[in-house]
Amino acid sequence: MKSYTKYLWFSTKNRYDIINITDQVEDAISESKVKEGLCLVNAMHITASVFINDNEIGLHQDFLAWVEKLAPYGKEKYKHNLTGEDNGDAHLKRTIMGREVVCAITNGKLDFGPWEQIFYGEFDGQRKKRVLVKVIGE
Numbered sequence: 001m002k003s004y005t006k007y008l009w010f011s012t013k014n015r016y017d018i019i020n021i022t023d024q025v026e027d028a029i030s031e032s033k034v035k036e037g038l039c040l041v042n043a044m045h046i047t048a049s050v051f052i053n054d055n056e057i058g059l060h061q062d063f064l065a066w067v068e069k070l071a072p073y074g075k076e077k078y079k080h081n082l083t084g085e086d087n088g089d090a091h092l093k094r095t096i097m098g099r100e101v102v103c104a105i106t107n108g109k110l111d112f113g114p115w116e117q118i119f120y121g122e123f124d125g126q127r128k129k130r131v132l133v134k135v136i137g138e
């Protein structure tokens, strides 16, 4: 069995962002030389997400508005922020949007439905953060 590991780095201009990382994951799969297997993609920070959905800007705005409604930003709103941090909301947003995705690789490509794309969701950005890509298979 082959195994391949790659780290993707992100430093967003804004506190919140949604970035399409499908091409970067496809690059990692191609570098791995795996033709049949699985690909794990996970955020390595507890205030960022990796998820699969549609590459549609209105939907991305809907996601950000939805998580803001569920876990609004605010230093005084969360017990976590008593530690001196201000990102209690970002931990909750990350949990709602998910930590990772696992994707099938068939014939050396992501075996996706027609509208599936992989996204990095940032909820406490403006600093360097990592995503792990782990490819296993034959």
Ligand code: ZN
Residues within 6 Å of the ligand: 080, 085, 087, 088, 091
């Ligand atoms: Zn925190």
